[in-house]
Amino acid sequence: MEKIAVAENLRAYYFIKSGDKTTSIRAVDNVSLHFFENEVYGIAGESGCGKSTLLKVLFGEIKPPLKLVDGEVVFKLDGEEYRINSMSLDQLKKIRWKYVSYVPQGSMSVLNPVRKIRRIFLDVIEEHTSMSREEAFSRIESYFEALGLPVRVLDSYPHQLSGGMRQRVTIALATVLNPKVIFADEPTTALDVVVQRGVIQLLKKIHKEQKNTLVIVTHDMGVHAHLATRIGVMYAGRLIEEAETHEIFKNPLHPYTRFLINSLPRFGDRSRKEGTPGSPPSLANLPSGCPFHPRCPIADQICMEMEPDLIEVARNHKVACWKVGVER
Amino acid sequence: MRVSVRNLTKIFRVGSIFSLKKLVAIDNVSFEIGSGEIFSLAGESGCGKTTTAKILLGLEEPTNGEVLYDGIKLKDFVENEMHFLKKVQTVQQNPFSTFNPFRKVEDYLFKTVLRFKMANTKDEALRLIEEKLSVVGLNFDEIKGRYPSEFSGGQLQRISIARALLTNPSFLVADEPVSMIDASLRISIVNLFRDLKERFGISILYITHDLSTAYYVADKLAIMFRGSIVEMGRAQDILDTPFHPYTKLLKSSIPVPDPEYEWDENINLSSTEREEFFAKGCKFASRCPEVMSICRESVPPDFDVNGRVVKCWLYK
Amino acid sequence: MKRILRLFFDMWEDLRFKYAVTVLTALVLLSILSIFSPYDPYKWYVLPTNQPPSLEHILGTDGKGQDIFWLLTFSLKNSLILATIAAVFSRIIAITIGMLSGYLGGTTDRILMALTDTFMVMPVFPLLLLLSSLIKNYLSLPILGLIIGVFGWAGDARVIRSMILSLREREFVVTSKFSGMRTFEVVFGDFVPYLIPVISGGFIGSMMGAIGFEIVLAILGFTRVEIPTLGSMFHWMINFQAMLLGYWWWVLTPIVTAVFLFTALYTLSLSINEYLDPRTRMQRIGAVK
Numbered sequence: 001m002e003k004i005a006v007a008e009n010l011r012a013y014y015f016i017k018s019g020d021k022t023t024s025i026r027a028v029d030n031v032s033l034h035f036f037e038n039e040v041y042g043i044a045g046e047s048g049c050g051k052s053t054l055l056k057v058l059f060g061e062i063k064p065p066l067k068l069v070d071g072e073v074v075f076k077l078d079g080e081e082y083r084i085n086s087m088s089l090d091q092l093k094k095i096r097w098k099y100v101s102y103v104p105q106g107s108m109s110v111l112n113p114v115r116k117i118r119r120i121f122l123d124v125i126e127e128h129t130s131m132s133r134e135e136a137f138s139r140i141e142s143y144f145e146a147l148g149l150p151v152r153v154l155d156s157y158p159h160q161l162s163g164g165m166r167q168r169v170t171i172a173l174a175t176v177l178n179p180k181v182i183f184a185d186e187p188t189t190a191l192d193v194v195v196q197r198g199v200i201q202l203l204k205k206i207h208k209e210q211k212n213t214l215v216i217v218t219h220d221m222g223v224h225a226h227l228a229t230r231i232g233v234m235y236a237g238r239l240i241e242e243a244e245t246h247e248i249f250k251n252p253l254h255p256y257t258r259f260l261i262n263s264l265p266r267f268g269d270r271s272r273k274e275g276t277p278g279s280p281p282s283l284a285n286l287p288s289g290c291p292f293h294p295r296c297p298i299a300d301q302i303c304m305e306m307e308p309d310l311i312e313v314a315r316n317h318k319v320a321c322w323k324v325g326v327e328r
Numbered sequence: 329m330r331v332s333v334r335n336l337t338k339i340f341r342v343g344s345i346f347s348l349k350k351l352v353a354i355d356n357v358s359f360e361i362g363s364g365e366i367f368s369l370a371g372e373s374g375c376g377k378t379t380t381a382k383i384l385l386g387l388e389e390p391t392n393g394e395v396l397y398d399g400i401k402l403k404d405f406v407e408n409e410m411h412f413l414k415k416v417q418t419v420q421q422n423p424f425s426t427f428n429p430f431r432k433v434e435d436y437l438f439k440t441v442l443r444f445k446m447a448n449t450k451d452e453a454l455r456l457i458e459e460k461l462s463v464v465g466l467n468f469d470e471i472k473g474r475y476p477s478e479f480s481g482g483q484l485q486r487i488s489i490a491r492a493l494l495t496n497p498s499f500l501v502a503d504e505p506v507s508m509i510d511a512s513l514r515i516s517i518v519n520l521f522r523d524l525k526e527r528f529g530i531s532i533l534y535i536t537h538d539l540s541t542a543y544y545v546a547d548k549l550a551i552m553f554r555g556s557i558v559e560m561g562r563a564q565d566i567l568d569t570p571f572h573p574y575t576k577l578l579k580s581s582i583p584v585p586d587p588e589y590e591w592d593e594n595i596n597l598s599s600t601e602r603e604e605f606f607a608k609g610c611k612f613a614s615r616c617p618e619v620m621s622i623c624r625e626s627v628p629p630d631f632d633v634n635g636r637v638v639k640c641w642l643y644k
Numbered sequence: 645m646k647r648i649l650r651l652f653f654d655m656w657e658d659l660r661f662k663y664a665v666t667v668l669t670a671l672v673l674l675s676i677l678s679i680f681s682p683y684d685p686y687k688w689y690v691l692p693t694n695q696p697p698s699l700e701h702i703l704g705t706d707g708k709g710q711d712i713f714w715l716l717t718f719s720l721k722n723s724l725i726l727a728t729i730a731a732v733f734s735r736i737i738a739i740t741i742g743m744l745s746g747y748l749g750g751t752t753d754r755i756l757m758a759l760t761d762t763f764m765v766m767p768v769f770p771l772l773l774l775l776s777s778l779i780k781n782y783l784s785l786p787i788l789g790l791i792i793g794v795f796g797w798a799g800d801a802r803v804i805r806s807m808i809l810s811l812r813e814r815e816f817v818v819t820s821k822f823s824g825m826r827t828f829e830v831v832f833g834d835f836v837p838y839l840i841p842v843i844s845g846g847f848i849g850s851m852m853g854a855i856g857f858e859i860v861l862a863i864l865g866f867t868r869v870e871i872p873t874l875g876s877m878f879h880w881m882i883n884f885q886a887m888l889l890g891y892w893w894w895v896l897t898p899i900v901t902a903v904f905l906f907t908a909l910y911t912l913s914l915s916i917n918e919y920l921d922p923r924t925r926m927q928r929i930g931a932v933k
Contacts, residue, residue, distance in 0.1 A: 020657075046510045047481065192373050193537055219511055220583065221511060222585040223583050225585045225586055249587055263513075265514075265515060265518070265543065265544040266540065266584065266586075267579070270543065272522075273515050273544075274515070274516070275512070275513060280480065385818075410824065420819070422815060426815050427816055427819060428816040428834050428837075430833075430837035442824075443824025443825065444824050488819070492822070
């Protein structure tokens, strides 16, 4: 499979000034990963682990107090290389919506409240293509039909729609120009369970038909189980495990991933489950060595002193842990 | 504490001056919570579960019906406010807005102890606070002198539960206590509720939209849809074999954390919630895969099926 | 006490705060200096008129034979007292009405808001002119301060009411209630921190408004211009045509003083508001640890 985006040694920190003190919040700490064409990559992890920031860096949305301290993101689109971090805003705008799209968290509030949906779509299409108005309208309508969204929604204002419908409209907006890469930040959070299912099904449908790359950030492993082909687990700003979805669920290697998978309640099982002990570390004040060691049941001297690298321990299965293979 | 809800109805007036409509948020709802029992009220947003919670907490007035606490009417119970608040406590949904960002969290703990006269001296108060904090897996040093913004959602929710426990309540209303917490962190908070019931015999109304945690923790379960209870009975029974089509839909929509599991068909979503609220017959008729003509005509009554209550014409 | 000091030094980091506090302290010190004045501001023609600044009279003398520097100390004192009276009075009314209206709602709210709206639409300046001309003889400074204050509370009363209306519905109010807190504990502990920016901003704005009104009224001769205030300095300076006659020391004194006073108050308001804004306060609470 062809690689469509490569990120190497990304370090992105938030610098917060208070008086004469500057605290650095290490939201993305030496993350390297790549995405293939036609795959769904899920980024999993708790709130505050840096996954939303990682997405922003990949999309090129780096604004103060966030700063890219190290690393580079390169996209390969239509045979050309795009170095996201060295592109100007104008250059970025040219590839956004058309090649690379971003569905932010709480995206339901991203729609302009004083414009009708049809108009919002028209704005995006006119900005990035040279279609005539009639062409644009027919494109919008046929897209809605293809996605199973009611066409009458186009003549409504955002506030007239339910939260779930707004979310789906936002996703449709981000994908109407068939971008090659779509970044979605917590697309199903804060939605009711049935509506969540509708959104997941919509994303699946879009991916199947457009054969693009979908990168989904969410803490909900159930969503990853349904959508992702590969999963990367983040903890304290670092990628600590990466494998195909089946592998992650059947054979999680990192102690944190194991807690993650085993703590989810399932039907048919009322036996007592245990969550991960302790709390996630503050990104401004990370522990030495492996960031998980204070909470890890099998932590050792080496874990406290040295940070483990992300290494491939099985086919397409990478883990960042000194004790992999010790406890099964 | 036993809590009886009988024929509870709450009607809101919505709309502008020119078109005032009545929104029946809660429609003739009845249920019983036994002593030391976890009763789960489940449903999606807009079904009326939060309004029910507010009424039980004395924060809203019902339009009709009554609520009895150990046989005493809510109206009368609430008159002695301090006594009511001592016995009935709450844990709210959003841990980040539960505490005023300008107050230290320990202020809430100390105030609760002092105002309800749970201790006489500061040392006694501190001991009581340490005791309840340890129930939720925290200690006083961890929270001393700190403001809400310095904690994670999970920690705040634990502190919120500890605060509610300080008055030794008999009844706890937990309104979606884990909805705003990461899925992977929910289990430890949900375990707390299980502990509260088993160790202290507190009756708990556990409101949620996530049926998998309801399965894990609840004794009894009631599924609410647009203001009515559509299925009610033993939690495990309902979720192992759901009867009402809406319950089936809810259960099947949960993204199971198992990549082998697949949904068999795509579902339809309503584009506005209002349409369903004002429908004539059964409110679920427009989406129901097993809908019959009678469903669109008249609202189904409650049918008793082997000890379970189901509001559906299929079970006539 | 330590907290207040720490607060002060924290705000001192802001350049605007440095400027505001420095200038205001200087002006207040000047006002206090009036106690030591060798001249009585109510006695005219005690000195040679229109003398330019010299070692004996550092700001010179004016057309009524008074030392401008010492006159300035009295004028500043009176203007500041006037401004403070107006500000305190209008804040008390605004806070009381805003809070009662927002928290109690219902009929109380409707009555109080009707009253507020009435005051809000009143044309302040013409009314001030009218009142001043009617009761000029009784128009001592405190009375003038109260009158100006009476016209300055309506806008903020509405703002405070809106804030209370929204704060009332917050989840932490439920928590306070279930923690056994009484109404006043909720109001002071939960609401007031959010209201401080509005109140302090309003206070300073009210002071500025009062000083401004007094100057205008005095220039037009509607106040008792024999009482030394910033406005009356302007009045006499214009009246005696100091500009035409080239007595620059007499012209510049009130102008420069007024400019410093207004800019200091304004920058103070800006820096306090930014410091007290709940959002920046949040950042500071987290970042300090």
